[in-house]
Amino acid sequence: MSLVNLHQVHKYYGDNHVLKGIDLDIQAGEVVSIIGKSGSGKSTLLRCINGLEEYQQGGITLDGKEVTTEDIQVRCLALSVGMIFQNFNLFPHMTVGENIMLAPTIVLKKSKAEAAAVAKAMLEKVGLAEKFDSYPEKLSGGQQQRVAIARALAMSPKVLLCDEITSALDPELVGEVLKVLEQLAQEGMTLILVTHEMNFARDVGNRVVFMHQGKVWEEGDSKQLLSSPQTDELKQFIGAVL
Amino acid sequence: MIQFSNYDIISNLLFATQWTILLSLAAFVGGTSVALALTAARLTRNSLVQKCVHLYVELFQGTPLLMQMFLCFFGLSMLGYEISAWSAAILSLTLFTSAFLVEIWRGCIDTLPKGQWEASRCLGLSFLQTLRFIILPQAIRVALAPTVGFSVQVVKGTALASIIGFVELTKVGTMLNNATFEPFKVFALVALIYFALCYPLSLYSKHLEKKFHVSR
Numbered sequence: 001m002s003l004v005n006l007h008q009v010h011k012y013y014g015d016n017h018v019l020k021g022i023d024l025d026i027q028a029g030e031v032v033s034i035i036g037k038s039g040s041g042k043s044t045l046l047r048c049i050n051g052l053e054e055y056q057q058g059g060i061t062l063d064g065k066e067v068t069t070e071d072i073q074v075r076c077l078a079l080s081v082g083m084i085f086q087n088f089n090l091f092p093h094m095t096v097g098e099n100i101m102l103a104p105t106i107v108l109k110k111s112k113a114e115a116a117a118v119a120k121a122m123l124e125k126v127g128l129a130e131k132f133d134s135y136p137e138k139l140s141g142g143q144q145q146r147v148a149i150a151r152a153l154a155m156s157p158k159v160l161l162c163d164e165i166t167s168a169l170d171p172e173l174v175g176e177v178l179k180v181l182e183q184l185a186q187e188g189m190t191l192i193l194v195t196h197e198m199n200f201a202r203d204v205g206n207r208v209v210f211m212h213q214g215k216v217w218e219e220g221d222s223k224q225l226l227s228s229p230q231t232d233e234l235k236q237f238i239g240a241v242l
Numbered sequence: 243m244i245q246f247s248n249y250d251i252i253s254n255l256l257f258a259t260q261w262t263i264l265l266s267l268a269a270f271v272g273g274t275s276v277a278l279a280l281t282a283a284r285l286t287r288n289s290l291v292q293k294c295v296h297l298y299v300e301l302f303q304g305t306p307l308l309m310q311m312f313l314c315f316f317g318l319s320m321l322g323y324e325i326s327a328w329s330a331a332i333l334s335l336t337l338f339t340s341a342f343l344v345e346i347w348r349g350c351i352d353t354l355p356k357g358q359w360e361a362s363r364c365l366g367l368s369f370l371q372t373l374r375f376i377i378l379p380q381a382i383r384v385a386l387a388p389t390v391g392f393s394v395q396v397v398k399g400t401a402l403a404s405i406i407g408f409v410e411l412t413k414v415g416t417m418l419n420n421a422t423f424e425p426f427k428v429f430a431l432v433a434l435i436y437f438a439l440c441y442p443l444s445l446y447s448k449h450l451e452k453k454f455h456v457s458r
Contacts, residue, residue, distance in 0.1 A: 052360060071369065078366030089361035093379050102375060103365035148361075155365065 033201035036211035082152030142173030258414035273339025302341030331403035
């Protein structure tokens with residue numbers, strides 16, 4: 001059974017038809033990159049998958065369960081879907097450790113000691129064990145994003161959604177974040193990324209989904225799709241970003 | 243006619259200042275409590291509740307405090323509710339203060355990035371948990387300086403209570419002026435006392451603003 005399934009998903013912002021019948025099927029362990037011009041609906045698609053945005057037609061299932069924007073549903077979803085944002089969205093009034101421990105203690109009802117152990121393990125994983133007591137503002141963008149990844153991982157999600165997570169970073173900091181993602185991919189984590197990092201999509205990703213005008217325009221094996229695009233739109237897009 | 247020495251004038255004014263302070267405190271505490279309740283109501287995202295809060299804010303921000311006091315004092319007695327000048331003053335100042343604080347606090351909550359709500363939601367926190375652990379701790383820091391700053395308006399607003407006969411600083415000033423015919427001296431002293439009450443609050447507000455601006 002697929003982990004994430006989208007069936008004919010339509011999304012409107014008022015009169016604006018943003019997603020025009022998206023079909024997508026993602027298996028556990030897959031690394032799927034969603035690429036496309038801005039305004040093509042990539043981020044909206046991602047935000048529909050974890051219930052941050054409503055969709056008007058069609059269906060999305062996650063691990064067999066239907067996705068809606070009902071508060072209770074979203075909270076259940078949070079247990080299996082982690083989300084990383086472009087702007088990190090760390091909680092600035094909490095230390096790195098507290099950021100990571102918050103959801104495990106409140107939502108999963110773990111003890112402080114248990115949550116701290118998890119937080120330390122996750123920080124170790126992203127290479128920031130020594131930053132446990134720092135405040136986010138003291139960290140570089142790349143470090144903040146790695147903390148955000150650790151925070152999501154602490155809830156042991158089945159799938160991680162990444163919304164242009166390197167777009168707000170200085171170029172020299174992009175590598176450290178991608179390295180963490182690559183390591184997660186190797187460990188078998190399911191990743192769905194909206195990204196402009198074509199090299200990453202090709203080398204680490206299994207599959208690329210090219211979105212254009214609210215539709216899945218072309219999709220397929222990442223190496224094949226990026227080296228021999230079929231449609232003019234994708235050819236143009238690849239030409240523009242590479 | 244009784245003679246008033248400068249000492250008499252000052253000691254009478256200082257005595258009356260206690261009532262001004264007490265009225266300010268009562269209005270501020272009352273206003274804060276009502277504003278808290280209204281802010282919570284507004285955050286529920288129920289559109290009917292939000293409209294009611296909006297109407298409340300517009301009503302009390304858009305009419306003079308003096309009219310609100312008259313309505314509380316004279317209006318309620320006409321309706322058969324005996325109300326003292328003290329209660330009417332507290333009631334109207336509470337309504338007035340809360341209407342402004344709700345707006346100030348809404349602004350503070352709105353300045354927090356939407357991503358804070360989203361990140362919290364994605365981690366599985368409920369609406370109330372998000373408010374308690376993510377939004378309020380940050381909003382309070384932002385709100386502290388403007389709230390203390392607004393308390394200056396509350397202190398000055400208490401002067402209007404003199405018109406419905408509540409004996410506080412301004413009222414005693416008027417009475418002393420009637421007895422001494424030295425308006426310049428008496429009202430300068432009254433103004434000076436108000437300034438002495440308000441200026442430290444302004445300074446404290448500025449201090450808070452700096453303090454929290456740096457840490458963010």
